[in-house]
Amino acid sequence: MNIAIYSMGYNAEQTQHSHVIGGSAIGLYVGGLKKSVERFPDGRIRTPDVSYRVPALRLYFPGGFSEYEYENIRENWWVAFADPVPIYYDFASKRAMLRVDDKTIPVKAELPLSPAEVATVRRQFSEIYAGWQSGTALGKATAELILGGVLARFLKAEFSWETGSPAERFKNLIDSDIQWEFSLDELGARLGLRRDVARKLFIEKFNTTPGQYRIQQRLARIIELISQSDLSLKEIAWQCGLKNITYLNSLTVKHFNATPGELLRRFRLQNQTEK
Numbered sequence: 522m523n524i525a526i527y528s529m530g531y532n533a534e535q536t537q538h539s540h541v542i543g544g545s546a547i548g549l550y551v552g553g554l555k556k557s558v559e560r561f562p563d564g565r566i567r568t569p570d571v572s573y574r575v576p577a578l579r580l581y582f583p584g585g586f587s588e589y590e591y592e593n594i595r596e597n598w599w600v601a602f603a604d605p606v607p608i609y610y611d612f613a614s615k616r617a618m619l620r621v622d623d624k625t626i627p628v629k630a631e632l633p634l635s636p637a638e639v640a641t642v643r644r645q646f647s648e649i650y651a652g653w654q655s656g657t658a659l660g661k662a663t664a665e666l667i668l669g670g671v672l673a674r675f676l677k678a679e680f681s682w683e684t685g686s687p688a689e690r691f692k693n694l695i696d697s698d699i700q701w702e703f704s705l706d707e708l709g710a711r712l713g714l715r716r717d718v719a720r721k722l723f724i725e726k727f728n729t730t731p732g733q734y735r736i737q738q739r740l741a742r743i744i745e746l747i748s749q750s751d752l753s754l755k756e757i758a759w760q761c762g763l764k765n766i767t768y769l770n771s772l773t774v775k776h777f778n779a780t781p782g783e784l785l786r787r788f789r790l791q792n793q794t795e796k
């Protein structure tokens with residue numbers, strides 16, 4: 522994996538801004554983000570309001586859009602890649618891709634970090650910055666090697682589904698497909714499982730069918746976005762892999778006996794009352 526750093530920096534100032542992303546980069550968000558709405562280069566929404574989210578590593582691509590507001594407790598790091606750029610956004614598959622030698626591997630565009638991981642990753646970015654700023658060949662090589670280790674986290678996360686029993690691996694694949702881009706048959710095929718075998722193993726392990734589990738995951742995601750984001754209902758439907766609001770409406774009426782609009786008003790009234 523070839524890695525070259527074009528520029529990097531650390532931000533701590535309070536700010537509110539929006540811009541089109543000009544190059545490929547990796548960022549570490551630690552804290553202070555009050556509001557952020559981001560889009561992939563093809564216009565797809567990639568995040569809801571993130572004021573409630575944990576720290577994370579993020580990949581950014583040319584043509585993407587970012588609108589954000591940081592409070593005065595802000596901390597985020599970023600590294601912009603020089604050619605040859607090791608990451609890119611694939612418009613056909615709608616996935617972030619990582620170049621490793623002569624192969625391209627799909628990876629997640631964002632990796633949440635646990636509190637225990639933050640100190641380690643922050644130290645890595647600090648060492649990358651010190652090496653890059655040194656201007657020496659050793660410093661540059663050290664910075665690029667450490668950055669390679671950070672990118673390796675995306676590979677590890679993408680293939681974490683390979684551990685565990687076949688049923689657990691199938692569940693991990695379902696969980697990783699957060700925008701429901703693949704059918705259950707397609708996910709099972711990645712493990713070499715026929716539909717009937719995948720279903721049988723899943724029921725034996727989790728006492729529910731893969732389809733029922735996926736519906737519950739989607740419903741939980743819908744409620745999360747309705748209650749905790751500023752996204753429109755159209756964007757919520759898109760974020761949950763639904764073609765339009767009609768599909769969203771049918772799901773919420775069937776399972777919650779309420780339209781998405783009614784749920785939105787209910788949660789907003791509840792939030793205002795709590796404030």
